[in-house]
Amino acid sequence: MSVAVAFGWRVKWASGYWLMLTLIALFAPVLAPHSPQMQDLAHTLQPVAWLPGGNWHFPLGTDVLGRCQFSRLLFGSRVVVLVAFLAALGSAVIGTTLGLLAGYFKGWIERSIMFVVDVWMAFPAVVLAMLLIVALGPSLGNVVLAIILVDWTRFCRVIRSDTLQLANQPYVLAARIAGASQLSVLCRELLPGVLPTLIVLCSLQMGSAIVAESILAFVGMSVGPAEASWGAMIAQGLGYAFSAPWLVLPPIIATVSAILASIMLGTGLRYAARTTSSRRVSREPER
Amino acid sequence: MQISRYRGTVDGLSRSLIPLARLPVILITVAALVFVLLRVLPLDPAAMLLSPNATHEQSTQMRQALGLDRPIFVQLWLWIRDASRGDLGQSLQFDDSVSSHILHALPVTLQLVGCGLLLGIVLGVASGVLAFHGRNTPLRGALDLLNGLALAIPEYLWGIVLILVFGITLKMLPFYGQIDPRFQVPSRTGLLLFDSVLAGDGAALGSAAAHLLLPATALAMSIAPPLMRVLYSSLDQAFDQEYVHYGRLRGLSERRLLVHHALRNAWLPVVTLMGVQGGLLIGGTLLVESIFGLPGLGNLMIDAISSQDLPMIQGVALVYALAVLISNTCVELALVHLDPRLRSL
Numbered sequence: 203m204s205v206a207v208a209f210g211w212r213v214k215w216a217s218g219y220w221l222m223l224t225l226i227a228l229f230a231p232v233l234a235p236h237s238p239q240m241q242d243l244a245h246t247l248q249p250v251a252w253l254p255g256g257n258w259h260f261p262l263g264t265d266v267l268g269r270c271q272f273s274r275l276l277f278g279s280r281v282v283v284l285v286a287f288l289a290a291l292g293s294a295v296i297g298t299t300l301g302l303l304a305g306y307f308k309g310w311i312e313r314s315i316m317f318v319v320d321v322w323m324a325f326p327a328v329v330l331a332m333l334l335i336v337a338l339g340p341s342l343g344n345v346v347l348a349i350i351l352v353d354w355t356r357f358c359r360v361i362r363s364d365t366l367q368l369a370n371q372p373y374v375l376a377a378r379i380a381g382a383s384q385l386s387v388l389c390r391e392l393l394p395g396v397l398p399t400l401i402v403l404c405s406l407q408m409g410s411a412i413v414a415e416s417i418l419a420f421v422g423m424s425v426g427p428a429e430a431s432w433g434a435m436i437a438q439g440l441g442y443a444f445s446a447p448w449l450v451l452p453p454i455i456a457t458v459s460a461i462l463a464s465i466m467l468g469t470g471l472r473y474a475a476r477t478t479s480s481r482r483v484s485r486e487p488e489r
Numbered sequence: 490m491q492i493s494r495y496r497g498t499v500d501g502l503s504r505s506l507i508p509l510a511r512l513p514v515i516l517i518t519v520a521a522l523v524f525v526l527l528r529v530l531p532l533d534p535a536a537m538l539l540s541p542n543a544t545h546e547q548s549t550q551m552r553q554a555l556g557l558d559r560p561i562f563v564q565l566w567l568w569i570r571d572a573s574r575g576d577l578g579q580s581l582q583f584d585d586s587v588s589s590h591i592l593h594a595l596p597v598t599l600q601l602v603g604c605g606l607l608l609g610i611v612l613g614v615a616s617g618v619l620a621f622h623g624r625n626t627p628l629r630g631a632l633d634l635l636n637g638l639a640l641a642i643p644e645y646l647w648g649i650v651l652i653l654v655f656g657i658t659l660k661m662l663p664f665y666g667q668i669d670p671r672f673q674v675p676s677r678t679g680l681l682l683f684d685s686v687l688a689g690d691g692a693a694l695g696s697a698a699a700h701l702l703l704p705a706t707a708l709a710m711s712i713a714p715p716l717m718r719v720l721y722s723s724l725d726q727a728f729d730q731e732y733v734h735y736g737r738l739r740g741l742s743e744r745r746l747l748v749h750h751a752l753r754n755a756w757l758p759v760v761t762l763m764g765v766q767g768g769l770l771i772g773g774t775l776l777v778e779s780i781f782g783l784p785g786l787g788n789l790m791i792d793a794i795s796s797q798d799l800p801m802i803q804g805v806a807l808v809y810a811l812a813v814l815i816s817n818t819c820v821e822l823a824l825v826h827l828d829p830r831l832r833s834l
Contacts, residue, residue, distance in 0.1 A: 317515075317518075320511075320515055321515055321518045321519055321522065323768065323813075323817075324515055324516075324519050324768075324810045324813050324814050324817075325519070325768070325806070325809065325810050325813065326768050326769070326771050326772025326773075326775070326809055326813060327768070327769075327772055328772040328773075328775050328776065329772060329775065329790070329806055329809045329810075332775075332790070332794060333523065333526055333527070333802070333806055334526070336527065336794055336797075336802060337526045337527060409641070413643045416643070416646075417643070417645060417776055420645065420776065421776070421779065421791055421794075422795075423794070436646075436649065440649060440652075440780070443652065443653060443657055444657060447653065447657065450649065450653065451653075454646055454649065454650070457646065458638075458641055458642055458646065461641040461642070461643070462637075462638070462641040465637070465640060465641055
């Protein structure tokens with residue numbers, strides 16, 4: 203059955219944004235005028251090019267070490283893209299697996315999984331992420347891991363309640379009567395059923411992961427100081443907010459635009475999923 | 490959500506006791522989790538307290554004094570036992586107990602959370618009602634757009650944006666510290682606003698309030714946009730109900746219908762949302778405090794992390810979890826109280 207999904211403007215714009223950001227991240231070494239680590243101590247704290255005192259050699263000016271802000275912004279997109287995709291994927295895999303198990307098998311499996319979720323929800327996400335980074339040590343891989351280990355509960359809760367509803371649907375009961383194994387019911391019947399929700403959650407999770415990475419970078423618990431990261435650029439720029447306000451604005455705008463894109467993608471996909479499923483339902487009597 | 494799982498299994502009265510009964514079980518598990526998580530560390534707290542040229546004997550003594558030589562389960566038990574008495578151990582960076590630092594920092598955070606919550610509810614409800622009242626005018630579109638943008642800005646970026654706009658560009662409000670250092674307010678409750686009222690110092694109260702305005706607004710912006718959304722859609726549903734039609738037939742004004750009739754029933758989803766957002770709000774204080782230089786739990790946590798003060802990290806994390814659990818439990822109890830459907834099933 204092929205269903206033509208009508209994506210609205212939100213999905214088009216947001217996926218266009220992510221495509222662009224991914225390309226920037228991939229080709230950052232080609233696009234950037236300078237190396238993000240190169241320090242030009244003769245030109246520190248230069249303003250942006252169009253302000254008096256700036257020049258196009260450093261389009262967005264330089265920081266206190268004379269590093270090109272524009273190049274650092276471009277290289278910072280690598281962290282954002284990696285974190286957004288990997289963290290969303292990882293927490294989706296863990297959360298969906300546990301959510302499906304809890305919703306389908308019920309009983310003690312559900313109770314123990316939901317108890318773990320309750321324990322996890324007792325922490326503010328930031329605090330748990332920081333604890334994990336303290337335990338694991340700050341690095342990009344560990345930041346992704348920490349975000350996955352914190353945020354899987356969001357998937358688990360929603361997927362579980364979706365599964366609880368789906369498990370009583372006639373088609374799932376039919377599959378069980380037809381003798382499908384538990385695994386096959388889970389993978390072939392329930393997983394496709396929760397897929398629309400899952401995709402929406404994934405795109406929203408990209409936004410949450412960006413926020414989490416940005417917060418950890420802001421307090422210096424993400425990549426090292428030499429690597430470019432938007433959160434670290436914001437933290438550094440804030441220190442010079444009086445004398446050099448142009449340092450802090452571009453990374454803020456970049457971060458907010460990435461979060462906005464992921465929220466737009468999620469909202470747009472939710473609308474698309476709703477219209478698709480309603481169309482499918484309305485078509486059924488004809489068949 | 491929590492409550493629905495117990496539907497039909499217990500009667501109405503004891504349903505309100507279940508969240509309370511779960512509290513200690515979850516709290517103990519949380520404590521164990523924090524403990525185990527930080528014990529995985531390759532750090533040696535004893536080595537951090539001793540000078541680098543300490544002898545092996547001194548190190549063994551220190552480990553015994555700190556209880557590090559015992560099995561991990563014994564350490565865990567001792568920690569939970571002491572924590573339940575309010576003793577969270579000795580800080581490694583200060584010559585002081587962890588609890589005394591937490592007790593100093595807690596009022597600052599509570600004051601911030603309280604003001605942020607209040608401001609967030611006011612902003613969220615006001616914008617939600619305003620957007621619904623003007624739902625056929627361009628005002629709704631404008632508020633929707635702002636809402637979408639506000640949702641995408643996390644509270645710590647709000648903090649920075651507010652500093653840039655009101656603190657640095659317009660120079661209207663102070664943005665660092667709790668109060669102007671000129672003022673000396675005797676600490677009684679630790680809540681600076683109350684303390685300056687108790688001291689009868691109007692100027693200090695003004696300064697403290699001005700210092701609190703930006704951080705509280707930043708925090709409020711983490712709950713106001715989702716609140717507006719939920720309130721809007723719940724008002725929308727309420728206006729479809731028959732009692733609103735009858736009210737209109739009776740000649741009540743739109744404004745009266747909205748404020749006195751629909752809004753009353755639209756409160757429930759708002760309280761439910763608060764349950765979800767409680768953890769977010771409490772977590773949000775961490776970065777907001779660090780940005781605005783408020784000496785609360787968040788700054789204590791970040792300081793403890795940078796100086797690897799394990800007992801302090803454990804203690805503060807536990808207090809954060811306790812705060813979230815208490816706020817969630819309060820919301821659950823409030824829901825049972827507010828929604829008769831949850832009581833008698």
